Amino acid sequence: MSTLDEQRLGKQVEEALGVETVPDDSDPLLVEAGLERVGDGIHTESVTTRGKDYQLRVACAGKGKIILSVASKEPTHRIISCDGVPASRRISDSPGRLRIDAEGVNGAVGMIGWRIDKVEK
Secondary structure, eight states: OOHHHHHHHHHHHHHHHTSOSSOOTTOTTEEEEEEEETTTOEEEEEEOOTTOOEEEEEEEEEEEEEEEEEESSSOEEEEEEEESOOEEEEEOSOOSEEEEEEEEEEEEEEEEEEEEEEOOO
């Protein structure tokens, strides 16, 4: 995949998530956001406040599918298509550290991004 394709797909992911993956500090609800190549996957451990609620959104643009795993009090394993449509999951009663992993399935290519927001009650 060319650098131009990666830039185009990365922009598509950012638009789907509603955030630049190198965010400024103007959004008080934003905890973390990032963008990776599908081939590299996501492997991050985000620091959250224990007991608080968060919204995780993940989008993949390109072709194929990814497997998203979230290690929280209610672990999730979900298959997401690389169609640019964001998938979301509410994280209730955060354990304090939120482990997120995503990997491409059988030759998937493209860009994958994530965004974690605080949920106001």
